[in-house]
Amino acid sequence: MRPSFRIDATDGTARAGTLTLRHGLVPTPVFMPVATRGMVRLVPPATLHELGVSLLLANTYHLALRPGADVVAALGGLSAFTGFGGPMLTDSGGFQVMSLGGTVDDDGVTFRSTYDGRRVRLTPEGVVELEERFGVDIAMVLDVCTMLPAERAALQVAMVRTTEWARRAAAARRDEAQALFGIVQGGSEEDLRREHASQIAEIGFDGYGIGGLAVGESAPATLAAVAAALERLPADRPRYLMGVGDPYLIAHAVELGVDAFDCVAPTRLARHGIALTSQGRLALRPSRWLGSDEPVDPRCGCSTCRTVPRGLVAHLLRVDAHSAGALLSVHNLSFQLGLLRDLRAAIRAGTLAGLVRALDEVWAPSWRSARTEAAPDR
Amino acid sequence: MRPSFRIDATDGTARAGTLTLRHGLVPTPVFMPVATRGMVRLVPPATLHELGVSLLLANTYHLALRPGADVVAALGGLSAFTGFGGPMLTDSGGFQVMSLGGTVDDDGVTFRSTYDGRRVRLTPEGVVELEERFGVDIAMVLDVCTMLPAERAALQVAMVRTTEWARRAAAARRDEAQALFGIVQGGSEEDLRREHASQIAEIGFDGYGIGGLAVGESAPATLAAVAAALERLPADRPRYLMGVGDPYLIAHAVELGVDAFDCVAPTRLARHGIALTSQGRLALRPSRWLGSDEPVDPRCGCSTCRTVPRGLVAHLLRVDAHSAGALLSVHNLSFQLGLLRDLRAAIRAGTLAGLVRALDEVWAPSWRSARTEAAPDR
Structure with missing residues (x-):
């Protein structure tokens, strides 16, 4: 079964839809709680069910280091391992690697494990492979995330690499039942967001993340960048504004046509x-x-x-x-x-x-x- | 409404009964989870309901220091304050004062608050008053708890004080809708347990705690001391073996005729x-x-x-x-x-x-x- 997205209703540019994924249906727009290391901190998965959580995010970076994708795969994948059972998404680990001080080269990123200092390498292909072993419903590609404020030149370098990595991730994909989402970068420069959205959309993904926002810029800048990216993303695919939990931003991003959000803010x-x-x-x-x-x-x-x-x-x-x-x-x-x-x-x-x-x-x-x-x- | 206890079935010396308390019915024998500071650590009260908890223990010592009985009383008592809603029991604080190094004199105990070092005084009358302000279903009297092993002479001094304090607690009681339980001491000396049980039973309480056990002695010694105390406690009143959570001890104490238990062990x-x-x-x-x-x-x-x-x-x-x-x-x-x-x-x-x-x-x-x-x- 291939993942699919159906739009059930629209209101202006906003849409209410249904994601059909391997582990179940997800009504959109949707908010994903964050189970960084396999559990939303202090909130058992049974409680997530009672709360009506329909899509849960976990962290490729952390879970690949501990307990490792082999362990998760052997236990039947991340939905079984976490006890959530329902649809799950993993981010690519790119954000963690950048924020925790990894080194980026054309081929991938190198960083030291926060657990044991071991040198670890992530490549676009390696991340897709990890996420396929996790058996998640939605896998995010490895991207280069730039902290804001940033020079245009730095944003452009990150965009070039992210696009190239997105192509490699798409080519590395094996599991057609797993949705693979590309990620749009470009900082808060609207023209760069447009340009990068076009590049990523051209590769063709099941859905699109809008990354590298809400990292220090103002709310109007966030929303302008989102609007610019959305202009060039296919309307029939789900669009996910990554790492955003503020109710103000969520409401306005939904109005613009965003379908999914995640953030640790509610539990933090x-x-x-x-x-x-x-x-x-x-x-x-x-x-x-x-x-x-x-x-x-x-x-x-x-x-x-x-x-x-x-x-x-x-x-x-x-x-x-x-x-x-x-x-x-x-x-x-x-x-x-x-x-x-x-x-x-x-x-x-x-x-x-x-x-x-x-x-x-x-x-x-x-x-x-x-x-x-x-x-x-x- | 006065609290009451009905025995519904017996098997040898064991009994299954029903405690009728201000905030509801409690089937016995019962295990009380421990909400030391007002919540069972990491387990929300809604989860306690799902688990079928019928009686919850909280700690007079800790709650009297933080947030204080005035705060709890103003919010409608401990069952409301904790969100449990159902029947609650408070221990007297005597165990904490002893284990945390209080000074005992004939009139009461003096200790320094673990929170701010402030000098605090607990008397038998003061504890009853605190527990009445907490509005709990079952209040335990202030007792003198002796760590084991202990000299007979030390146990006897503690018994004399505990009996005198039990009389004072019974006399200080105002709230007839709140069950007041006496506490039997005597260490692991069976004759002392018999003697002290007789003294405490003679004062007359709604139920009886068996305290100062499972504090270092062997399991056979615990059970022998329990059996000795039970010989002299009225069969028509509930008997509560304090601070015991081990399944082996619970099973055998139930067989002897004990009706209630508490322990932090399951959550710790x-x-x-x-x-x-x-x-x-x-x-x-x-x-x-x-x-x-x-x-x-x-x-x-x-x-x-x-x-x-x-x-x-x-x-x-x-x-x-x-x-x-x-x-x-x-x-x-x-x-x-x-x-x-x-x-x-x-x-x-x-x-x-x-x-x-x-x-x-x-x-x-x-x-x-x-x-x-x-x-x-x-």
Whole structure:
């Protein structure tokens, strides 16, 4: 069975669709929680099911180092290994290699393992092979990700390599049941995004990642770059804005026509005592919440909001932070999945513009104070 | 409404019963997970419900220091504060004060807070008042707990104080809807246990704790001391063996007529990578499990065993130990609750002796190698 994508409804340039993948169906637009090392931190896979997670991201870099693709393959692939069972996507490891200080040459990247300092080599072909052994539903090609701000020349070098690597990845592919997504780079230069999107689209992939964004640039710059890339990406293929979890960016990117997102922010913020709520971000560490019997978000129906008061969360943040993180991770993921559910429903109902305006009232201000927290920090 | 206890079935000296408490019914014999600081570490209260937890223990010492009884009372009491909602028991704090180095005088104990070094005083009356403000279903009196081995003279001094404090606690009680349990001390000297049980029973409580056991003595000594105490405790009241979680001790204590247990062992062992299984303890850290697609316990139906392979747990123990702890805590609690469910069913069916023999085949050997891990280490 080949993976496929069907658009079920549109509202302006936004689309609601269905990804048909090896391990199941994924309604889009979709948010992927991040199971970096095989598990969303502190959130068992059974809880992901209860939350309605339909697509889960894991990290090629980390899993290739520990426990290794052989182990994962022997246990039946990543969906079985993680206990999630449903559709999974792996990023290529490129982002980690860049952010952790790898050396790029024309053929691939070399880096030292964060676990044992061992010298490791990733090539476009090697990454496809790893991801095929992981048996994931969606594999991302190895790309060259550039931190922003960056010189145009540096962005262009990265684009040339990324395009060449994308060709090699496409040629190396063996497993036709696994979707392979190309990745568009180009920084926040709109013309470069257009140019690179054309190059990657020309190679032909099952879907397209838009990478290297939300890494330090402003929100308008992010969205302009996304819009530029989308102009040159085929409308009948899924488009995935990588590493973006901010509700403001998600809402506007969905409006532009993006179909998928991932970010560690919901669970990372949770572990730092920050809740995502219908009123915006809520820091639960301040002592005033110790006396509060309100739920974390009175408008949320997740198991955390159904059971515990803010007072318990504030208390646990002081005396047992991991337990507080477990409670808030459930809530934040529930919030994020609810956001995407609302966006899908609005597209189907033709009411997306109104929903985006309402979300702006809550989430646009966060860009003034908290921009860095949306960085793709897996 | 006054708390009550009904015996529904007996098998020899063992009993299956029902505790009727302010926040609900508790089938006995019962195992209480330990929510030391208000949450069972890494296990949200919603998960406790799914596991069928009917009675939850929290720690007076820790909660009185942080966040304080005022905060808990203002939020509606401990069942509301913790999000558990169901029946709760608080220990008296006496064990913590002793184990953390408090000073005992005739009137009470003085210690320094583990949080800020502040000098704190606990008296029998003060503890009852704290527990009434917590609004728990079962309050334990303040006792003097003696580490074993101990001189008879030291045990006798502790008994005299514990009896006097029990009288003062009974006199200080205001809330008749809250069950108040006395505590029997006496170390592993059977005659002292008999004598002290008589003293505490004479004061008259809603139920009786058997304290100061599983603190270093052998399993036969524990059970002999339990049997001696039970001889002099009223048969129509619930009897609670404090701080004991070892399946071997639980099975034999149930056979003797004990109705309730608590221990941090299931969740503490989980955080150290040890699973309780139908085949005994299983250490999941060894690298041979990295390649295993078996569930943690093939005979278990908990969400961890239904979803993840041993390979994932072994991997996470290396790279994300808290997530592994979350998975194994669910399993170990499920195992422990299942053990008590099996014991209740066997009492009702009149087949307890056979079940205890079967459990002995798995669990008796653990006393040769792992005795200390059953210590009441909350």
